[in-house]
Amino acid sequence: MFDAAMAVVKPEMKSYIWLQTVDGSIQQVEEEVAMFCPMICQEVLQTGLGSSKTYAISLPQRVNPAMLGLILDYCRFHQVPGHSNKERKTFDEKFIRMDTKKLCELTSAADSLQLKPLVDLTSRALARIIEGKTPEEIRETFHLPDDLTEDLCQEEKLEPLRNITDDPRIRLLNRLYARKRKELKERKKLKDVEVEEEPKDERSVEDLLSFINGADGDIKGTRANKNKKKNRRRKDHAKDISSENTNENDKELNPLPSAYHDVNFDNALEASASKHSRTQNLPAINFSPKFEFIDGDVDDDLDPAMKEELDREVEDFARRLNSDWPERMQILSLGQDRRLVPISMNSNGSTHLYTGFDQR
Amino acid sequence: MECRRKKENQKSNSTFPDEVLERILGMLKSRKDKSTVSLVCKEWFNAERWSRRSVFIGNCYSVSPEILTRRFPNIRSVTLKGKPRFSDFNLVPANWGADIHSWLVVFAEKYPWLEELRLKRMTVTDESLEFLALKFPNFKALSLLSCDGFSTDGLASIATNCKNLTELDIQENGIEDKSGNWLSCFPDSFTSLEVLNFANLHNDVNFDALEKLVSRCKSLKTLKVNKSVTLEQLQRLIVHVPQLGELGTGSFSQELTSQQCSDLESALKNCKNLHTLSGLWVATAQYLPVLYSACTNLTFLNFSYAPLDSDGLTKLLVHCPKLQRLWVVDTVEDKGLEAVGSHCPLLEELRVFPADPFDEGIVHGVTESGFIAVSQGCPRLHYVLYFCRQMTNAAVATVVQNCPDFTHFRLCIMHPGQLDYLTQESMDEAFGAVVKTCTKLQRLAVSGYLTDLTFEYIGKYAKNLETLSVAFAGSSDWGMRCVLDGCPKLRKLEVRDCPFGNGALLSGLGKYESMRSLWMSDCNLTMNGVRLLAQEMPRLNVEVIKEESYETHQAKKVYVYRSVAGPRRDAPPFVLTL
Numbered sequence: 001m002f003d004a005a006m007a008v009v010k011p012e013m014k015s016y017i018w019l020q021t022v023d024g025s026i027q028q029v030e031e032e033v034a035m036f037c038p039m040i041c042q043e044v045l046q047t048g049l050g051s052s053k054t055y056a057i058s059l060p061q062r063v064n065p066a067m068l069g070l071i072l073d074y075c076r077f078h079q080v081p082g083h084s085n086k087e088r089k090t091f092d093e094k095f096i097r098m099d100t101k102k103l104c105e106l107t108s109a110a111d112s113l114q115l116k117p118l119v120d121l122t123s124r125a126l127a128r129i130i131e132g133k134t135p136e137e138i139r140e141t142f143h144l145p146d147d148l149t150e151d152l153c154q155e156e157k158l159e160p161l162r163n164i165t166d167d168p169r170i171r172l173l174n175r176l177y178a179r180k181r182k183e184l185k186e187r188k189k190l191k192d193v194e195v196e197e198e199p200k201d202e203r204s205v206e207d208l209l210s211f212i213n214g215a216d217g218d219i220k221g222t223r224a225n226k227n228k229k230k231n232r233r234r235k236d237h238a239k240d241i242s243s244e245n246t247n248e249n250d251k252e253l254n255p256l257p258s259a260y261h262d263v264n265f266d267n268a269l270e271a272s273a274s275k276h277s278r279t280q281n282l283p284a285i286n287f288s289p290k291f292e293f294i295d296g297d298v299d300d301d302l303d304p305a306m307k308e309e310l311d312r313e314v315e316d317f318a319r320r321l322n323s324d325w326p327e328r329m330q331i332l333s334l335g336q337d338r339r340l341v342p343i344s345m346n347s348n349g350s351t352h353l354y355t356g357f358d359q360r
Numbered sequence: 361m362e363c364r365r366k367k368e369n370q371k372s373n374s375t376f377p378d379e380v381l382e383r384i385l386g387m388l389k390s391r392k393d394k395s396t397v398s399l400v401c402k403e404w405f406n407a408e409r410w411s412r413r414s415v416f417i418g419n420c421y422s423v424s425p426e427i428l429t430r431r432f433p434n435i436r437s438v439t440l441k442g443k444p445r446f447s448d449f450n451l452v453p454a455n456w457g458a459d460i461h462s463w464l465v466v467f468a469e470k471y472p473w474l475e476e477l478r479l480k481r482m483t484v485t486d487e488s489l490e491f492l493a494l495k496f497p498n499f500k501a502l503s504l505l506s507c508d509g510f511s512t513d514g515l516a517s518i519a520t521n522c523k524n525l526t527e528l529d530i531q532e533n534g535i536e537d538k539s540g541n542w543l544s545c546f547p548d549s550f551t552s553l554e555v556l557n558f559a560n561l562h563n564d565v566n567f568d569a570l571e572k573l574v575s576r577c578k579s580l581k582t583l584k585v586n587k588s589v590t591l592e593q594l595q596r597l598i599v600h601v602p603q604l605g606e607l608g609t610g611s612f613s614q615e616l617t618s619q620q621c622s623d624l625e626s627a628l629k630n631c632k633n634l635h636t637l638s639g640l641w642v643a644t645a646q647y648l649p650v651l652y653s654a655c656t657n658l659t660f661l662n663f664s665y666a667p668l669d670s671d672g673l674t675k676l677l678v679h680c681p682k683l684q685r686l687w688v689v690d691t692v693e694d695k696g697l698e699a700v701g702s703h704c705p706l707l708e709e710l711r712v713f714p715a716d717p718f719d720e721g722i723v724h725g726v727t728e729s730g731f732i733a734v735s736q737g738c739p740r741l742h743y744v745l746y747f748c749r750q751m752t753n754a755a756v757a758t759v760v761q762n763c764p765d766f767t768h769f770r771l772c773i774m775h776p777g778q779l780d781y782l783t784q785e786s787m788d789e790a791f792g793a794v795v796k797t798c799t800k801l802q803r804l805a806v807s808g809y810l811t812d813l814t815f816e817y818i819g820k821y822a823k824n825l826e827t828l829s830v831a832f833a834g835s836s837d838w839g840m841r842c843v844l845d846g847c848p849k850l851r852k853l854e855v856r857d858c859p860f861g862n863g864a865l866l867s868g869l870g871k872y873e874s875m876r877s878l879w880m881s882d883c884n885l886t887m888n889g890v891r892l893l894a895q896e897m898p899r900l901n902v903e904v905i906k907e908e909s910y911e912t913h914q915a916k917k918v919y920v921y922r923s924v925a926g927p928r929r930d931a932p933p934f935v936l937t938l
Binding site for chain 2: 119146
């Protein structure tokens with residue numbers, strides 16, 4: 001009789017829910033533990049499934065056996081009444097100590113089971129992982145693609161071809177002037193390309209807006225890199241032009257009167273002597289021919305006085321750029337200064353220079 | 361919208377569904393982190409876009425309301441800044457712009473559930489405040505700092521119509537204070553207020569209305585009253601709200617009987633959560649002792665309008681062992697600052713304002729001696745704003761040696777072009793010491809006689825600098841170039857009365873798109889130089905403020921900022937957009 005009583009009690013001690021994961025494996029879970037998940041609870045109440053191996057509850061695809069094991073560990077602990085808040089907190093802190101990938105999978109699985117406390121716990125842990133990182137670091141940590149700026153890179157590849165096609169004929173006073181305006185046009189064209197893209201692709205605008213909203217060191221660093229790259233290309237371009245100038249100068253210098261040579265050499269020395277000099281006036285001997293040339297150029301719609309002032313400012317600007325070059329580049333810079341006079345003599349010089357540039 | 365989101369979901373390459381990723385990103389607190397995650401990839405960009413609830417816009421012309429609402433569809437809280445900071449020094453003319461109304465019109469359509477609006481240096485009219493009060497049924501928090509254009513009529517609209525209001529914070533505004541009756545416009549059923557600050561209003565308030573309001577708002581935690589509230593009235597208010605965390609006392613001056621004095625002390629003593637104290641516009645030394653028992657837990661004392669002397673401050677500080685932030689007027693003199701050094705070991709932020717910046721004859725104020733004393737006693741100091749009449753290179757070097765963790769260092773030697781008063785040398789080495797020693801420096805304001813050497817130091821060492829303010833300093837374009845070339849994180853550059861010209865301006869071409877703004881006034885800029893900048897950088901807004909009636913080639917006031925919204929649509933005639 002006593003034995004019989006024991007036998008009767010024993011079958012009633014535990015109830016189980018049968019759960020099936022997407023890979024087909026089925027396992028038996030204590031009812032009170034499984035029911036802690038709202039999604040499972042709903043399934044049991046609404047469909048009656050889960051009572052046997054044949055009628056196991058099919059879990060969402062995001063719940064694989066490993067994740068299910070973790071989730072059930074969490075549920076086993078928290079469904080037991082009587083744990084203090086401190087104990088629960090300690091358990092949670094230990095529980096979320098896992099690598100980022102597993103933490104992501106766990107978050108996703110817990111969400112599909114509607115287990116909000118666990119989703120909150122893992123989401124907060126992931127947020128803490130994200131804090132303070134740069135976009136590059138986040139992509140690396142979470143294995144994400146760098147697809148936000150893909151199109152921009154492609155645009156950059158197209159830029160040289162477009163530039164060559166659209167390069168206008170150079171008609172400006174001197175080498176320096178022409179180079180500066182050309183740079184202006186090139187960059188403006190680049191901006192126009194971006195503007196054209198804007199209606200099609202809102203991202204560049206929104207990207208910049210996001211940048212503006214929370215501008216800070218790391219993001220600015222990203223943008224600064226882009227600027228840096230652009231600047232580097234410009235410098236290389238300038239260097240090539242300078243080399244070309246040197247060659248041209250060697251060829252054309254001999255026919256010139258020695259007086260011109262001496263004057264410009266002194267001019268160049270003066271320029272190099274004072275790194276921080278302000279705008280430097282050209283010798284008067286150069287001024288008059290240039291002015292004459294301006295009057296003769298009917299296509300130029302700039303006012304001569306404005307042009308002159310702009311010219312000085314452009315030269316000053318170029319000097320600032322040049323001052324960043326290594327010291328040996330100063331020689332090329334000097335050559336460039338010497339080159340000013342021949343250009344101003346006649347429009348043929350300008351045309352010839354353009355031809356040389358094109359051949360490059 | 362739902363269709364769009366579903367479509368985007370199909371392209372998902374992450375382990376998260378959208379709602380989970382949005383929840384994770386929604387937990388990020390800092391603006392920097394929010395912006396960072398939106399630059400990670402397309403999926404995170406969109407998740408951050410949909411999950412974002414609050415947005416900060418550092419320049420109201422850098423983006424349009426239409427672009428903002430398209431980018432972030434679910435915003436509940438907006439923080440917006442308007443005029444350049446030098447408007448605080450009357451360098452920006454009246455009617456320059458920064459009007460909030462066009463933003464509110466768009467928000468009413470796109471963000472009808474807007475809850476919070478925090479504005480700084482914006483122009484706000486009474487009509488705008490009425491519009492705000494009527495169009496946003498869930499509106500809770502309004503903060504107006506250094507704004508202008510409104511009157512107490514606008515506040516009356518807010519009080520009348522914002523039934524869920526929790527915060528009304530009106531500080532340092534150019535407000536037309538018509539009367540104090542706006543307080544009686546709060547409905548009798550209104551009980552939700554948590555923050556009430558009208559400290560800078562001037563008129564007498566309707567005290568009965570104020571007392572009723574305070575007594576029924578059981579969640580009130582910040583109360584800052586204006587000068588018109590007497591000590592007796594203050595006591596009557598405080599007994600209703602012993603839970604206060606922040607108190608602004610008003611003038612703190614009145615003839616009290618000993619019983620009234622005792623009652624006030626008792627009421628203050630009962631405020632056990634008090635952590636911030638401000639006011640004392642006309643502090644009487646006689647009544648300071650009633651504060652002593654309330655100071656135990658104070659972390660912030662804002663006495664920037666309280667003309668305390670050194671003795672008054674010293675006796676008070678003995679009772680403030682937990683003080684972290686202290687704002688005072690230079691009437692405390694060096695002796696008062698020595699007391700700060702002696703009694704405030706936890707101090708992190710010190711601001712010393714001039715009582716009378718234009719008073720030439722009086723020999724008072726603070727000097728290098730007080731500065732050194734504070735630095736010796738407060739090793740955690742990392743924010744300083746210090747107006748003084750004299751300074752030395754050696755003193756500044758000592759200060760940063762004692763406190764190398766400065767993030768904000770703003771030194772204002774009040775006479776332009778002043779030398780180290782002991783050695784009669786430039787102050788270059790002082791700021792050289794600052795940037796060499798304080799590697800975390802984010803904000804720097806320089807003063808005194810400075811050559812380009814200071815800016816060489818800044819460009820070479822200040823690798824975390826974000827904001828630089830320069831006045832009456834430098835020798836040539838080289839100085840500004842060093843800063844633009846050498847400070848990779850620079851966001852704001854404010855320059856006035858310096859010899860920087862077009863070359864300096866144009867040397868930053870590759871820099872300005874990564875900066876929030878550049879202000880240059882009374883420098884050596886010409887219209888042609890500024891035009892060249894505008895021509896070269898079409899995505900920057902390059903504006904010249906032209907107040908002269910005569911024609912000139914000089915560009916006296918130049919404001920350059922990046923914008924995705926293009927040129928301003930509301931520029932007045934004196935703002936030329938190049």
